[in-house]
Amino acid sequence: MALTETDPATPLLDRLASPKALVVLVAVMWLPLMAYVMGGQNLFGDSARLVLLPAIPATLLLYVIGLRACRESTVALIGLTLVFFWLLMAVTAPYLPLMAPNKPIAPFTTPFSEKRDVFFWLGTDFKGRDMLSRMIWGCQRVLVWGVTATAVAYVIGALFGLISGYLSGWWDEVISFVANVFLSFPVMVLFIVILNYLGPSGFNIVVAVTFASAPAIMRIVRGLALDIKTRDYVFAAQTRGEHPLYIMIVELLPNVRGPIIVDACLRLGYTTVAITTLTFLGLGLQPPDPDWGLMIRESAKTAMLWKFSYMLLVPALAVSSLILGFNLLADGLREMSLRD
Secondary structure, three states, X not given: OOOOOOOOHHHHHHHHOOHHHHHHHHHHHHHHHHHHHHOOHHHHHHHHHHHHOOHHHHHHHHHHHHHHHOOOOHHHHHHHHHHHHHHHHHHHHHHOOOOOOOOOOOOOOOOOXXXXXXXXXXXXXXXXXXXXXXXXXXXXXXXXXXXXXXXXXXXXHHHHHHHHHHHOHHHHHHHHHHHHHHHXXXXXXXXXXXXXXXXXXXXXXXXXHHHHHHHHHHHHHHHHHHHHOOOHHXXXXXXXXXXXXXXXXXXXXXXXXXXXXXXXXXXXXXXXXXXXXXXXXXXXXXXXXXXXXXXXXXXXXXXXXXXXXXXXXXXXXXXXXXXXXXXXXXXXXXXXXXXX
16 A cells, blocks of 8 residues: 555655664664673663663664565565564564573473462473573574674675675685685584684674674675676776775665665574584583573473473474565565566
């Protein structure tokens, strides 16, 4: 349904959909969430949850803007809804009526059961911790570390890809050689080697994902830059005497953002799988804070009994839904770009 000029929300939403406003909204949503997960009680004490307060309206606004932008593709709408569902859970977790995720209450309580005057929608694990609470709180760590690691990989990969594609010559040869060396390693093997050397932690996951993903991102951006640098507007910038860095950032990067955004959505799904797998192997995020990979790891043996399989299914379905959201969003964006 087309928005008319008489709709009072139209000017506001249009202004919020501008690139500068979107950057501000993403920062207002993401920076508090990242600070909360990485610092939490250590930095903010008892008022830690207040840090997430501005992130809630920013998340809702971004979702509304995303719905307007993706209204041409049902697939993209479904993917966007799945991703923003978990984003909303992440920023509102401290305000939801949930039990403490690490508090043992009643071990081995099955879903939709009541024990000790408490109703458990998704049951409890073998230590008696509420599965619903742990699932919602666990999405914070997966999202923060997964998105942060992917973003860092894209900044580094895109920078070297632009340099390699635009400057060419020995720049291209050196950067491509280094990238090919890293690409010769299987991704999971590279993850394991780096984390075995550096140790398991969220920061080291960012380092591992950067080394594993940046070379592939570099090759994508390099190929796009090689094509776009022959366009007339690039020649015009060169004629004006613009600095190569200005041309790469202002002229090339905005014109390769479409394929990069689609690839980023897919790569976020891959990174989520990788972080969950590494945590399951004991090389990723560490206890006691809840995490989907840790939940799968801790319940692996207990869930072999059908009665307690929900301990494994709950975090596994949560991971699957987030990855499905990223993949559907990527497919929808690709579908819309082909129409254009």
